Amino acid sequence: MAxxxxxxxxxxxxxxxxxxxxxxxLSFGSARPAVFRASTYVFPSPEAAEHAFAITTGKxxxxxxxxxxxxYSRFSHPNSEILEDQIVPLEPGATDAAVFNSGMAAIMxxxxxxxxxxxxxxxxxxxxxxTTGLIHFLEPWGVKGIPVRSGDSKALDEAIRSAKDCCAVxxxxxxxxxxxxxxxxxxxxxxxxxxxxxxVMVDNxxxxxxxxxxxxxxxxxxxxxxxxxxxxxSDILAGVAIGKSLDLVQKMRSRRNMFGNILQPDECWLxxxxxxxxxxxxxxxxxxxxxxxxxxxxxxxxxSVIYPTLFKDPEQKRIFEKxxxxxxxxxxxxFKGGKAAAFDFLRNLRIARSAVxxxxxxxxxxxxxxxxxxxxxxxxLAESGVTDGLVRISVGIEDWRDLLADFExxxxxx
Numbered sequence: 001m002a003x004x005x006x007x008x009x010x011x012x013x014x015x016x017x018x019x020x021x022x023x024x025x026l027s028f029g030s031a032r033p034a035v036f037r038a039s040t041y042v043f044p045s046p047e048a049a050e051h052a053f054a055i056t057t058g059k060x061x062x063x064x065x066x067x068x069x070x071x072y073s074r075f076s077h078p079n080s081e082i083l084e085d086q087i088v089p090l091e092p093g094a095t096d097a098a099v100f101n102s103g104m105a106a107i108m109x110x111x112x113x114x115x116x117x118x119x120x121x122x123x124x125x126x127x128x129x130x131t132t133g134l135i136h137f138l139e140p141w142g143v144k145g146i147p148v149r150s151g152d153s154k155a156l157d158e159a160i161r162s163a164k165d166c167c168a169v170x171x172x173x174x175x176x177x178x179x180x181x182x183x184x185x186x187x188x189x190x191x192x193x194x195x196x197x198x199x200v201m202v203d204n205x206x207x208x209x210x211x212x213x214x215x216x217x218x219x220x221x222x223x224x225x226x227x228x229x230x231x232x233x234s235d236i237l238a239g240v241a242i243g244k245s246l247d248l249v250q251k252m253r254s255r256r257n258m259f260g261n262i263l264q265p266d267e268c269w270l271x272x273x274x275x276x277x278x279x280x281x282x283x284x285x286x287x288x289x290x291x292x293x294x295x296x297x298x299x300x301x302x303x304s305v306i307y308p309t310l311f312k313d314p315e316q317k318r319i320f321e322k323x324x325x326x327x328x329x330x331x332x333x334x335f336k337g338g339k340a341a342a343f344d345f346l347r348n349l350r351i352a353r354s355a356v357x358x359x360x361x362x363x364x365x366x367x368x369x370x371x372x373x374x375x376x377x378x379x380x381l382a383e384s385g386v387t388d389g390l391v392r393i394s395v396g397i398e399d400w401r402d403l404l405a406d407f408e409x410x411x412x413x414x
Contacts, residue, residue, distance in 0.1 A: 018086075056257070058254060080263060085097075087240060094243060095243065103223075104130050105239045106223055106226075110252055111170070118143075122148060128203070131170075151175075169198050172202070176373075179307065181320055202223065206358075210326075286329050288396070290309055306331060329359070332392045342391050
């Protein structure tokens, strides 16, 4: 561990992710972090214990660069601190991070750090189904959810302006699974004009941290399912919240202390080992996805292929070119034959696998309406564009020509 490693602040992210946040001298000279499995930690004195609890409970603020002594692994542990330090440089504009035991845990904890009874959250639709379910769950507890269709900048401006006791603006861009993009900078400007100054949070799982940087566009928090591209191997669950304000991240950590949803040492160690290759993997996946999407465009079985380089709407093209470096490893296809055709396609795939989740090295396909978004109501599905014929494809690092041949034979089998 190290206290934010000021010595590494002047290097580029690809270097910082390998050098900052870890002192080999604290791990018997190990070149890479070890796994620290411990539930509790010994204090050198009672005064040190008192001071650590005062910082952790928020009674006092730490001095610049100071970190509270370790207390108990529900609050923090060496592997979480190393991971939180090393992930920060991957998100330009960030200062601090908090890690959680799932993406949903990160979203829930981030929202509950700012929401209050009677408050409201403005959010874009469609969201990941679990996030939509969370907002509906909070409504009987006095939190008002205000949905706005993704990409409708004017409607989002108005929803933020008119929201009473607005606590948060939650964007998922590109939207899951329709890939509709929302203008982050414009939403952040609208939030900044609101007298309540709601926190702007972006679920950046689809394009971040390599291709889209919400904090540079005015967002306060970038949220991740670390299970996806950050983890990259479909073998761990993790969540990350990365912010540009220590105070806001500390609020999340305080809630995390209460909920007990910190990421465990082994998973922190695994995720930490994957960070240096995130951009390498995502670039390969994006190149593969672009070749596949553009090759399938216009296929007789498909009513549309949804991918950023194929956007026809001028506003969507503008947003993509403004805030995204590359189009990413996900695309969706909509079948003319609806659910039956979509299921036939999925049933006949040989290389691509039928599974939920995304961002792994292997290509995964799913039918959102009957799986990840099945908890949404009929009107929500219709409003969001999640149709009977829609299939989401998360492209892996296989040879794209083999994947194209697999898709074409599955299409021919319909």
